[in-house]
Amino acid sequence: MTSNQLGSxxxxIIIIAGVALILGGLVISQxxxxxxxxxxxxxxxxxxxxxxxxxxxxxxxxxLVQGLLIYSIVRFRARAGDTSDGINLHGNATLEIVWTAIPAVIVLVLTVLSYQVWVSIxxxxxxxxxxxxTGARFAWSFAYEVPDPRDTSQKLTVNSKELHTYVGRPMKLEMVTQDVIHSFWVPAFRMKQDVMPGRTTTVRFTPIQTEExxxxxxxxxxxxxxxxxxxxMVNWLVVHKDEADYMAWFNQQLDLVLNPPEDPVARGRQVLASGAYPCAGCHVLADLGWAGLTGPSLNGVGDRAATVRASATGLSPEEYLDRSIYYPNEYIVPGFGAGLMPQFQANDPQGANYMSLDDHxxxxxxxxxxxxxxxSACDLDRLxxxxxxNS
Amino acid sequence: MATVSLPLGDAPSAPRPRLRVSDYLRWSVDHKIIGVQYMVTAFFFFIVGGALAMLIRWELLTPTMDVVANGSQYNTLFSVHGLVMIFLWIIPMMAGFGNYLVPLMLGAKDMAFPWLNAFAFWLIPPAGVLMIASWLVGPPEAGWTQYPPLSTLFSGDGQTLAALSVHLLGISSILGAINFIVTILNMRPEGMSIWQIPLFCWAILATSIIIVMATPFLAGALTLLILDRIAGTTFFDATRGGDVLLWQNVFWFYSHPAVYIMVLPGMGILSDVLSVHSRKPIFGYKMIALSSMAIAIVGFTVWAHHMFTSIQPELRIPFMITSMIIAVPTGIKIFSWLGTLWGGKIRFTTAMLFSLGFLSMFVIGGITGVMLAMVPFNIHVHDTYFVVAHLHFVLFGGAVFAIYSGVYHWFPKITGRMLDERWGRLHFVLTYIGFFFTFFPMHFAGMLGMPRRVAVYMPEFQGLNTVASLGSFVLGISTFILVYNAIASLRAGKLAGANPWRALTLEWATSSPPPATNFIGDPVLFDDPYGFGTPAASDYLNAIDRRFGAPEPGAPAAPRPAAPAAPQPAVGD
Structure with a gap:
């Protein structure tokens, strides 16, 4: 259309503008x-x-875009009293090729760089x-499988509601969900992976030394x-300084599993604290630091089981709490929704929402x-x- | 290159058509009435969706849950907000513009299938009722994306109604799109080739092709979802042989192209407005037209970038490549628009301000779009506020700014009166500032670790959220300035004349509002829809003024050149 010869x-101007843009990009990237x-x-x-x-x-x-925009707005604004039109220019083949090719090259470069990072991580x-x-509504839980020290041909599972690891140790998480889709995300690690019903997904990362x-x-x-x-639905990832610190934590947990307290009350507290079940996601329980909002509070639940719930359901406190775990929808605390709590079962160890009778x-x-x-508000023998x- | 036959024939004395409210409340096959019905209905739902957004931002002023009673209520707020804004505001609004403008731009008397056109519109009110009823029946709380098994096994019965509502809207959308394709391809006047139609028509053509190809997939997915909910099927229940990724694949196979369904018509509006108000031919007509088609086609190959944290890792790289490629035609459009401004005589009408606002905000959405295509970065910000920011920069900074621009540009044609420019400028300034401060901070919140769709968040994000909420309140208020302006201008706005902006496309070559048949006699075509800056164009525009009447003195219209020495009396005066 017009001459394509570029004056010096x-x-x-193009070179100066290009350098200025790159410098500007570098400044922004800071x-x-x-x-x-x-x-x-x-x-x-x-x-x-x-x-x-x-x-x-x-x-x-x-x-570049905002600069051209502002420059055009200022330079090509219609002056008062000017009723004429702009220039009758319909295009410029060279320019159009340039602004097709340069973005194409840019996205090619970004694609290659992204691919390299992706392969590496x-x-x-x-x-x-x-x-x-395991993701469950609304808590994560973590299970470490180790050989059982008492019989190394057997596996032993140590549950935790926190994910513990240490600096420099590559991690591989094998993830499943108990109910709906969740997505495991540690912002400080930049890693995210959905967990989906019917699949096991994995995510990998390696903690590094920070200044903390x-x-x-x-x-x-x-x-x-x-x-x-x-x-x-927030849990915590705990990074220990080194393997020794991590093992100190782990051995403590292992000891609790190997030598559970005789007292059922203490054992129940330990089971809940381990995060083996996702109760913390929905309930408040000051004793264990839970702050879930979806389900009724468990603070003082023993008192209520013996009083208002007993009069509402006609059950003794131990019956009420017992049935509330297996049949949570039988009685819904006023103000809360039905169908939200997993229905635990003790029959199929491989099935979803399995809870052993001992744990229960x-x-x-x-x-x-x-x-x-x-x-205790309950009669333990009856429970x-x-x-x-009765056997 | 432009030639025109002058003078433009005689002017049979047709009285200025009067608009009667009752015409808009009943079945009509007039595309102009249907177009306005679409736009007013959509705008009503914009207010509904906007009110929900205000509640969302109010809740997010603090890190704790205080406005809503529980998480389910909050989930319902943003689920219905998303569904309403996408399916009952942007898509029908764009269909409204298309309905009103496409036949006029093509010099046609109506759409190809007027009855079908009316039918497509009248599916929308019942769908809107279903959507609002969904709230009352039992909250749909699975987001507008409705991922199973949350949407199938847990969400309230309203989920079924919402799915039925979207189903109806999909049918409406498909019927409308078929109509557009047939109209654009078959009803051009003698002498208008496909390379002479306004770029808005190209955009509607590309959009309609996407709708016809993509929406049936949404219909299929919704059918399976509804069956899972009410008929006991297990398409998405993994414990009984189903697959949750099936939904995600089919849903996004529609819903990514749906982004272009929402944005391409806006880009068409922009191409027309930028050219007219900078008094300069559009730069690179063919490239803009073809890039719409390229986006329509490539848009079908990128859906799984919405699933970078769920699809198999091996599939992520191929979808990164296609998602990167689609940035190129979008870039072509942005640079072509900048080329259009260059060397023009830019007039800062409100319509133009919103188009310039689109340019400056949409480019941010484009850049973050490329960043989101990069798999490793996407892994970090997927399902965070970074995505919320990105999508609003595209859909609000893009589509809604374009809608506003189009409203100010075509309101004079539709009503015969000009919108007030002072209110318009205030509307623009508040919208621009409110928009930026609502959505820009969300990029940082997301990158720093705030997931989307949460009513409670860590206290460290409160600063960013407060800025966003305050911005959103400004944005909310700005909407009502437009409502006031429209009502006041309808009653007392300056008379627009046929062609206040001195545009060359055919919708301006008839009175405002146009008569029932659009044109009295055959419309006189100027053979280059963007041929500004030639004496022939000036002559043509002067002839339009003489033939159909110029704007009322004092109207905020494009200035007229000084009267020619010897005005030609139009025959029949």
Missing amino acids: RTIF VTPLIFPVQASAESLQIDNLFRIALVIGGAIFL QSVKDDEMTVKV TYPVRYPIKCAELCGSGHGE FAIVAYLCTQTSTGE RSLVFG
């Missing part, structure tokens, strides 16, 4: 550390760096620690809408002690016969 002045959480995994270093590159380019494009590392993760004092706690959040308690007995025994006096039958 035009070339000069905010990168401010808009990410602490970098606490090997993956976070790579991903933040990739973002920084994208922000240099994106920042330059932002400045996905790769299987040596000496991975495998932890099984150990052990460090990072939030684990649910990033996929899972229902009313979605926002409260201990948990109810513990809940019975949630009274203002600390005295034992309710749970285990």
Whole structure:
């Protein structure tokens, strides 16, 4: 259409503008550390760096577009009294090819860089620690499987409601869900993976040294809408300084599993505290630091079982608490929704929502002690016969 | 290159058509009435969806739950907000513009299938009732994405009604799209090739092709969802042989193209407005037209980037590549629009301000879109406020800004009166500022670790959320300035004349509002819809003024060149 010869002045302006845009992009990209959480995994270093590159380019494009826009608005604004039209220009083939080709090259570069980072963070590392993760409405739980020290041909499971690991140890999580889709996300690690019914998904990461004092706690959040308690579905990831510190924690947990307290109340408290069941996601329980909002509070539940619930249901406190776990929809506390609590069962150890009779007995025994006096509201012998039958 | 036959024939004395409210409340096959019915209905739902957004932002002023009683209520707020804004506001609003403008732009008397057109519209009110009823029956709380098994096994009965509502809206959308395709391809006047139709028509054509191809997939997915909910099937129940990813794949196979269903018509509006108000031909007509088609086609290959944290890891890279490719045609449009401004005589009408606002905000949505396509970064920000920010920059900074721009641009044609420009500028300034401060901080909240769809969040995010909430309240207020402006201008706005903006497309070559048959006699076509800056264009525009009447003195219209020395008397005066 018009002559495509570029004058030396035009070339000069293009070069100056190009350098200015790249410098501008570099300046903008300096905010990168401010808009990410602490970098606490090997993956976070790579991903933040990739973002920084994208922000240099994106920042330059932002400045280019806004710059051209503002320049055009000022320079080509219609002056008062000017009734004429602009120039009758319909296009410029060279320019159109340039602004098709340059974005194509940019996205090609970003694609290649992203691919490289992706391959790296996905790769299987040596000496991975495998932890099984279960998402349930509205809490995460973690299970460490180790050989049973009493009989090394058997596996022993140590449950925890916190995910413990240590600096430098590559982690591999094998994740399932008990109910709906959840998404395991540790913002400080930049890693996220959905957990889906019918599948086992994996996520890998390696904690790195940061400037904090150990052990460090990072939030684990649910990033996929899972229902009313979605926002409260937060557990903690604890990074120990080194393997020795981690093993000290782990051996303590292992000892609790190997030598459970004889007292059913103490054992029930330990089972609940381990996060083996997702109760913390929905209930408040000051004794264990729970703060869920979806279900009724368990503070003082023993008192209520003996008073208002007993009069509402006609059940003794131990009957009421016993049935509330197996048949949660039989009686719904006013103000709360039905169908939200998992229906636990003791028949099929492989099935969903399995809770052994031992655990069940201990948990109810513990809940019975949630009274203002600390005295159990229940008759433990009756509870034992309710749970285990009369045999 | 432009030629025109002058003078433009005689002017049979047709009285200025009067608009009667009662015409809009009943069945009509007139595309102009249907177009307005679409727009007013959609705007009503914009207010509904906006009110829900205000409640959401009110709740998020504090990190704890205080406005809503429980998480389910909050989930219902944003679920219905999303469904209403997408299916009852943006998509029907764009259909309203298309209905009103496409036949006029093509010099046609109506759409190809007028009865079908009315039928498609009248599916919307019952669908809207179903959507609102869903709230009362039992809250749909699975988000607008309705992922099973949350939507099938847990959400309230309202979920079924919401799905039925979207089903109806999908049928409406498909019927409307078929009508657009047939109209655009078959009803152009003698002498208008496909390369001479306004770019708005190209955008509607591309959009309609997407709708016809994609919406049946949504219908299929919704049918399975409804069956799972009410008939005991297990398509999405993994414990009984179903698969939750089936929903995600089919849903996004529609819903990613749906983004373009919402944005492409806006881009069409922008192409027309930017050219007219900068008094300069659109830069690279063919590239803009073809890039719409490229987006329509490539848009079908990118759906799984909404599933980067759920699909098999091996499949993520291919979808990253396609998602990157689609940035290129979008970039072409942005640079073509900038090229259109260059060398123009830019007039800062409110319509133009909103189009310029679109340009400056949409580019942010484009950049974050490319960032989201990068799998490793996406893994971090997936399902966080970063995505909420991105999608609102595209759908509000893009589609809604374009809608506003189109309202200010075509209101004079539709009603015969100009909108007030001072109120318009205030509307723009508040919208622009309110929008930016509502959604820009969300990028940071998401990157720093705030998931989306939560009523409670960690206290460290309160600062960002407070800014967003305050911005959103400004945005909410700004909407009512437009409502006031529209009502006041309908009663007492300056008379617009046929062609207040001195545009060259055919909808302006007839009186405002147009007569029932759109044109008295054959419309006179100017053969380049964007051929500004030529004497022929000036002559044509002057002839339009003489033939149909110029705007009332003092109307905020484009200035007229000084009267020619010897005005040609139009025959028949």
